Amino acid sequence: MLNKKPVKLLALPALLWMGALFVLPMLMIAVLSFLKRGTYGQVVYEFTLNNYIRIFDPLYGQIFWDTLVVAVLTTVFSILCGYPLAYYISRLEKSTQQIWLLLVMIPFWINFLVRSYAWVIILRSQGVINTFLQSLGIISEPLPLLYNSGSVLLGMVYTLMPFMVLPIYVSLEQMDRRKLEAAYDLGATPWKAFWHVTLPMTKTGVVTGSILVFVSSIGMFVVPDVMGGAKSALIGNVIQNQFLSARDWPFGSALSIVLMLLSMLLILLYFRATKASETKEGSA
Template identity: 65%
Template sequence: MKNGKLLVAPALLWLSIFFVIPLLIVVAVSFAGRTPYGQVIFSFTIDNYLRFLEPLYLKIFADTLVVAIVTTLATILMGYPLAYTIAQLPKKWQQPGLILVMIPFWINFLIRSYAWVIILRSQGVVNTLLLNLGLIDQPLQMLYNDMAVMLGMVYALLPFMVLPIYVSIEQLDTRLLEAASDLGAKPLTAFRKVTLPLTMPGIAAGTILVFISSLGMFVVPDVMGGAKSALIGNLIQNQFLSARDWPFGSALSIVLAVLSLVLIILYYKALQAQEGGDGDAKDVA
């Protein structure tokens, strides 16, 4: 037992220094004030949190939620068929399929975002091709709008949806599908009644990963959305780097962190409830 505690000690020390302490500093700064020149004044106030309730910031937060929800739904619709297809491949081809999903992570995220700018800009690859084919008379505006931001987010976060779903599908007991088939269930019915419910933990895990990452994303909106796309992540970035309003930026960060924590707790409660239901079903059987 003592040896186990010693093994955990380095990890706890690392988390304390680089996670817990910085988080406590951010919490403390979120209740502080500032001078007109941006200097932090440590006097307790909740004005930074009340300021978040102003219509301008609530609208930015609502826009962020819409983008995050659409991005999450898009990754589910694209990620589930891809994960299902990989899981149905022969064993020797599943690993190469997963490697193809992971390849984007081998390239710097910022470089990948700028690659989309080259593809979508007015003189980019897509517009040049369409103009040369005579399909359009003038370049399409495919960049610096909400659709471009969502496209960049879906591209960046799709692997976070595919991998958890793949694990759930790969661990699925195929005997249940065989039993459903023996009982006369059509493939679509078997998928709806057996496969989909049993792979919901993977969908839920991927949803949490994608949704939380979408909420805090600021690189893609900056690069592909320009000044026309302002999400909560960009607002936090601007408060720290441009406006020099660290207390308000810290308050926004805490609000976002609390929301993410609530979502994670809800996910684990739902997972425990499902496991409890499965256990009851097995006891009845």
């Protein structure tokens, strides 16, 4: 074992790096969230809980609520869009499967900003849809397709859906097909077999995908920034604003700590849920 020691030290640079540039900044934010803001936007080193109390202001309460609603709706729509797609891919032949997976993965890597912007071209008042409908004479005035909560939701589902497809696909792949065949043997209709066998067995995939989509959507500020109007700001936009225009870093930190705790809580619940389902399967 002696001879393995130097190899083990190879992790040290990465560890120090993450400590200095990830853990330390996170701790700084946590400290900052309990400090005061001075008149000129500077940080005053005095302890206060006011930043957290301010979050309960109805104004921010409303934005938190809106953010949660958008995140839940994004998750639901992503499941509706992603599950059938993942199911279809898992039934394809191996080689075709790889191509489809790559096709689903590629948009995920393309810049969020660019993908949201693509929808602006389509939806704006002189955009592709409005120009087309006007040229056909169906409408005389352009439809207000952009800069509302509907367009924000569309943009969110569009950018985050690939997060849903891949985990569901993985769980469909790992599923024991024999159980499905057994269900058919026992006379289950395809819908019943799907509802009672496939869906429960792919729960882990759906939960993983939902966590990924939900956590990404509550922190999102690009899509509402580009596709949303003045009223569709989400918590991400508020935090961005506190740091860059309002220069209230302590309050921005408090908001982001709450945001992070919210995502952590979800991830924790997720581990609980998957663990519970695992033990249930083990005893069955």
